[in-house]
Amino acid sequence: MAHTSVEQQGTVTLMLDNLCIKKQETVCLTDSYNERIRPLLDSVDTLRGLGVMKEGINLPSIVVVGDQSSGKSSVLESLAGISLPRGQGICTRVPLIMRLHNSRLDEGMQIVVEYNGKKLSIADSQITETLNSVTEEIAGTGKSINDTPITLNVWKPNAPDLTMVDLPGITRVPVHGQPQDIYEQISRIIMQYIAPKESIILNVLSAAVDFPTCESIRMSQLVDEKGERTLAVVSKVDKAPEGVLEKVTDNSVNIGLGYVCVRNRVGNETISEARQMECELFTRDPDLSKIDKNMVGIPVLAKKLMQIQAMSISKCLPDILKKIDATLSKRQSELNTLPRNFSTSAEAMIEFMRLMDSIKGMLHKLLVQGDIELFPDETEMHCIACLYKMFESYSHDLSSAFNNTPDDFLVEEVKLLEEARGVSLPNFLPHSVLVILLQSRIESISERSRDLAIMACHYIDKVVCRVIDIQTQCFPSLHSASRRAFQALIDRKRDECIRLVQDTLDMQKTIFFTLNPSFSESRQNWEEWKKTFLDAIKRNHNTVKLEGIGEINLKNVPKDSIQLDAAFDMKMSVMAYWSVVKMRLVDDIPLHLRFTFHKMVQDDIVNLVVKEVLGSAEPAKIGDILEESPKTATKRRDLLKRIAMLRESKYTLSKIIDKLEEA
Template sequence: MGGSMMSEVYENNNDAGLFSLAITNNSPVQAPIISSYNDHIRPLLDTVDRLRNLNVMKEGIQLPTIVVVGDQSSGKSSVLESLAGISLPRAADTICTRVPLVMRLQRSSSPEPKICLKYGDKSYSTDEEHITEDICTATEAIAGKFSIKTKYTPLELYVRRQSVPDLTMVDLPGITRNPVKDQPEDLYEQVSAMIKKHIEPQESIILNVLAATCDFSTCESIRMSKQVDKKGERTLAVVTKADVQPQGLLKKVTADDVNIGLGYVCVRNRVGDETYQEVREKEEELFKKHPFLSKIDKDIIGIPVLAKRLVEIQAKMITRCLPDIVTKIDEKLGNSLLELSKLPEVITCEREAWMTFTDIIRSVESLLKLLIIQGDYSEYPDDVNMHFSTRLADMLSKFSNDLEAQHQSGTIEFLMDEIKSVTRVIEMEKLTEYTCNPEYTTVCTQKIAAQANFVNALSSNQSSLTLAGFGTVSITHLRKYPSQLLHQAFDMKVSMTAYWSIVVRRIVDSVTLYLQFTVKNLINSQFQKEIVGELGGGGDVEKMLDESPSVACKREKLKNSIKLLKESKEAVAAVLDQNHGHGYRY
């Protein structure tokens, strides 16, 4: 700065009540009406910054933010330097901004500037002489030497001095498609992802830095901003290097071929070791006397005008967004409190553990009686897994089918199993076969009637035969056996088939009754004893009821979220009450 300080004069603006900046060698002067306006704006900015510091954005709540974007070497650093009155890291062939740099400019009445850097849990003061070096050191600490970091806590730069407007801006890396030196191959993709993340929210104000030397329509930063802000309603363009290529600039900013909704501001870049006061003086002279640049409307030229426009836009965006922010905070807070209330209470002693354990047993016992004994599924109308009777019927039906299929499986050739067994088991079968089910006799009579057809088919040249109750069977292999043996084997087949279907049903019925009896007995009288018995006397109840890591993590996350949201709500409520008291409306 060379000991020279840029000072400012605030003038009344009939339309918005905002200030304009002018260069003077006198101390800063401020009209009373502007003092009132700044007393209104400063709390709003402080509140938004407070919310940003609380990291309320991780709760999905977006904050009004000026996001500075531009192609590499567009003059972005020069613009920020002129607004902040300090030097920033620069390099012609590499990217200096590799993490989001949040610049908080605060107008101060003190003649001594205060500069502070924060990242992570670190915070330290610096000065104009060392700020560039300190920013580079902090960036390297966050992102290493060459990489781009989009998911880390941003680097925050606080500048309090007389010569700055009240602004909060986020500076992002310059856009380049060609990595150099040790830069990552996917540099463009990384930078694009970072920029898109910051400019996509509707609360973001896009400050698009364009060099007068380029074709605006081919600028990558224009392409990116138009993807998220098609009508340009929240995009302001600042055109740098006006002195490098003045011819045709008037046409560019008046034609507006790229649809910049918030308009343009043309500026002159700082050159070499020029002081910031010298820069403003030369800028003013350039736009006043240059044959081409003097034709540009005075309302869109110079850093003072840019500062005024940014403060105006920022104030309007904050005013517009605050009610929505309050609503979102209330909704998030309500949801978090509700979710926390649904988590089980934390157990703190053995007595609570046993009481909780007893409540769990009674609750489960009551539910089992409801579902299994009473067949009441009203609490789970659509969850078929809880419908006991239906599931039991399905399981028993499958069991019955499996038994039937098991009986029918075996030797493929008809009667062969029976022929092999008949001489050994026929007497035993006569002794052990017993059923009082009348269906047995009916089925036997129906199936034995097919025996005549079976015998006749054996006497003919048929190779297969369709028998009632058995389907189509092959008989060629049976002709080598005596007729008497075949008659006995057929009788056994009929008898066993008729008897087996009755046996299957009897087994299934018995299993069903046994299951129902066992389950009811377990629920009504044995459930609690079985559970306590599994615990070996109950010594491990406390350990069993320890909160799982996932639930503990969720509980801690919800508590932190609630604390953050409550603090955010208090911060916003305070500024709303203050400004409502002054008659401001939102």
């Protein structure tokens, strides 16, 4: 038995020696990877620091997710070789971006914490205290979380060149003073980071739990159903070694990038002690020793992460450059649409006249040409179509104003003829009766005609104001002067249109005249209609249907009146002449209105605005009128900053892509 024990010890020692050799090889390999991917990481970190992600351009990232107390922070500190905050509950309350840099041995360790534009250089022993205090500054002293990130830069000899984002651990039930919606807050932050296809998901799973039940697995599967960009780290394997082999080989949760099993640092162990204990665990434990050695240990995890990261960055860089180019063009176009600053009064005057031409040109397209391309999705700005609807409604109102009602046919005509009997010769229709009947009809539609003019002017008011707003929105002084000038103009035009309509109506009420052939042609049907009508009266019919008039109720017709024959002729005359008047009104009034608007666009608007502006400012001070608004000035500064950032990002990325192509 003693001999066997010595033999076993020798075997174990040999295996540990082999592991140490492999560990040294891994370090050398890590150094090799560091040399190759450091420039890639630097370029991505530079882009992140410049703020390119604020433009909606996602960058390759390793995002660390896991359920609460799954061991995420322990895995990260093992990779970095430093101590991070640990404990019960949520240790990570804000996103922690950890940038690991491999430095030379003679440079030692350097640590810099960045947040909200601040930078703090700290010692290794201050990491936990600093991260806790900065987290409290960002997220408060309670248990709430915040999406403002902290960046931890670590330069250390033999450190793997990695950039990772550690996110708050997932918890469903709020405890220890946590907000009631803690799960929703954490989910929102996690999905924000893992949803982009450029993100590599590092899912930390405790060996003691059933993987399919982990909330972190469910979330990662929402954005990476096939697991093509998910790598799983099984932590705390020393706490529950049994069944780990089956879990990582069965792969029931679709982890496409594979599994790596690790042992977390325990208690006050140093990093080197923890790694030594990890080597012994995967060599001596009867269950864990059966796991493929390419799936165990922090060195293996570091190597895999660097490989995956390098491949992801290399694959994404060309697309990122295209997105930067497209965004740069978009921002440049936005800047070009802003009015430029003017150094002289002459430049300001040129811009002022250009704006006046633009206002006139846009209004001409809208109100004269009926252009709909300027506002394809805004039907209320399709001016000719909108005016046509108003005119069409007016025409319909005039047509339906005097439809024959079944109960009063010829009642009014008989009454007026009897009252006017003796004023004119027999068999002649009294002109006074004709005037009364026609004037009453025209008077009844006068208000509707004036309303049409008011409604059309109100619509033109809205259209012109919209155009002025668009063209002068960057210049508050010019905008207010233009609006004042136009308001005075539209008030005058509204009064002018109402007078024009009233003159047209008065003309129709005063002068009864037409050479329209339709009036004479309609007389040819009167005698036949009258014969049918009178025949129905004699036969005591209750109704009669006349072509062109419709069905007439004969019950209330004054059948015994000697004026019945003349009343029918009067009725037909009025109907025929009213058709002529109606045709004139439905054409003339809209035509006059459109012509008024046409003249207003061609001559009045720009002249009035120019007079209003130049009348209140000396030419030398025209620049004051064109002083841009604070909103425009702020937008200009913002666009210039964005464009400078995008140009620098493009330059940085182009250089690294060129080097990759040369290699």
